[in-house]
Amino acid sequence: MLSEKEIKEIEEHFAHYPRKQAAVIEALKVVQFHRGYVSDENVEDIARLLEMTPDEVDSVATFYNLIFRKPVGEHVILMCDSVSCWIMGYENLKDHLSQKLGIDIGQTTKDNRFTLLTIPCLGACDRAPAMMVDNELYGNLTPEKIDEILEKYK
Amino acid sequence: MERPLTQHIRPGEYLTAAEYRKTGGYEGLKKALKMTPKEVQETVKRAGLRGRGGAGFPTGLKWSFVPLGPDAPRPKYLVANGDEMEPGTFKDRLLIEGNPHQLIEGMIISAYAIEAEIGYIFLRWAYKKGAQIIEKALAEAYDAGLLGKNILGSGFNFDLYLHTSAGRYICGEETALLNSLEGKRANPRPKPPFPQTSGLFGKPTIVNNIETLSNVPHILRNGADWYQSISLSEDAGTKLFGVSGKVKNPGLWELPLGITLREVLEEYAGGMRDGLQFKGLLPGGASTDFLTKDHLDIKLDYEGVAEAGSRLGTGTMIVLDDKTCVVGMVRNLEHFFAQESCGWCTPCREGLPWTEKILTSIENGTGKMEDLDILAGMTKTLAPGNTFCPLAPGAMEPLQSALKYFREDFERHIKEKRCPWRS
Helix, strand or coil, X not given: CCCHHHHHHHHCCHHHCCXXXXXXXXXXXXXXXXXXXXCHHHHHHHHHHHCCCHHHHHHHXXXXXXXXXXXXXXXXXXXXXXXXXXXXXXXXXXXXXXXXXXXXXXXXXXXXXXXXXXXXXXXXXXXXXXXXXXXEEECCCXXXXXXXXXXHCC | CCXXXXXXXXXXCCCCHHHHHHCCCCHHHHHHHCCCHHHHHHHHHHHCCECCCCCCCEHHHHHHCCCCCCCCCCCCEXXXXXXXXXXXXXXXXXXXXXXXXXXXXXXXXXXXXXXXXXXXEEECCCCHHHHHHHHHHHHHHHHCCCCECCHHHCCCCEEEXXXXXXXXXXXXXXXXXXXXXXXXXXXXXXXXXXXXXXXHHHCCEEEEEHHHHHHHHHHHHHCHHHHHHCCCCCCCCEEEEEEECCECCCEEEEEECCCEHHHHHXXXXXXXXXXXCEEEEEECECCCCCEEHHHCCCECCHHHHHHCCCCCCCCEEEEEECCCXXXXXXXXXXXXXXXXXXXXXXXXXXXXXXXXXXHHHHHCCCCCHHHHHHHHHHHXXXXXXXXXXXXXXXXXXXXXXXXXXXXXXXXXXXXXXXXXXXX
């Protein structure tokens, strides 16, 4: 069941479009904002609200890489693996982060604190290598700087 | 040197509506509202503004395909493409975070020119700060009567909304972007029909890049002749040029079109870091052909870069140094394109992962000489005209030029059965 708050936030987007089904991506983002990810049950809830089939909602949800259909940790780390960051040393940083957290790309730490994912170019190439933790962007990364950043999320 | 788009931008802050007005902001809009939509289109056409998102299509000409007048289908839409996901590209971020009203003014004027009543700013997911700034700026513009009904008493109505995306590079392709705005999977659409006649929700639609739209207020305020005069080239206006990679001073600068590649690299980016030699660069994002040291004196404008065998693209350059492996770099690029293929058409869906696998085997020392022929064949199979949209042909640009200029590096991997750049 979607909460009243979620339904209200989703419905606010309806006025921006000639048909409410256009707001499905916003709906998925609203649910993910409140719950961390979008469960099968949530897909059905959104489908009912938008008068779509669950399959239609899921076909959209699974297309977009930043809609999570599986649970993620409290904080999601998105490491840019695109060309400028790769040139500036992405591979070593990824190894450092992987080792530090004890997980590989796509995994969540045992304490459920962090999920580690790669992301295409973050548009911060003049500050490469770069990553985002939740909504925060960090650039000019070094192994030491990564250690400091992780401390903030403990 | 004039820098109309960026001269008032301060690091870390955005210009509020009041501050933007003090710099002459919204004066271009006042002028435009006294003209007819056709006259606004003509002014932008005469100015010679071309799309800054990569393709370089003349903006005024694009607008002219939209049906005007009382019989035109309604509503019509204007969309700002702020998806900015081309690897190596970080230019629209500055305009969004630094001067959002310049974009909003550009959108109101452009909407007036095509008689559109609804607009969207399509912003990529990662630009969280930009999204907050745009929301604030939109509220300021509504409060000041610059958006909504009867704008500045002109009788013109225009509503503008922010749409933040949920990822995927393909959303930057304009018809895929329209599908995404409609709440669908972002697969590109066949053309024709072109969005100008049948776009968002089947209505006439224009999609312009953020930087393109940010130029429009200045053209209206200062005139087409002024716009022509501020470049060093047949192509009018300024361009945001960026440099990333192992240069001394990576960054982003607004410079006149027609400046030389050497000036940008040496004077602005400060040249290579100590101990490194310049080997080549991608001049306008990941999907442009490599240029080499033989091209340093070319002019950075649409014609100049095309004559050298590449494209101006987004104007944001990615520099390759002599200590970085070109096979590894191209493998990284093709990994990106293979991952971001939307899967709609077969050559792209199948060809790009195949390309990536071959490059991975060469990089890992298990490649064969015949692999180079397969890669060359791939650049023909995935050439323009064989796919639904420009994603796969764009992916072939760095590959085909790497094979042309740096073939020896590929052959060394195969002969030595390892990457000579990895210790």
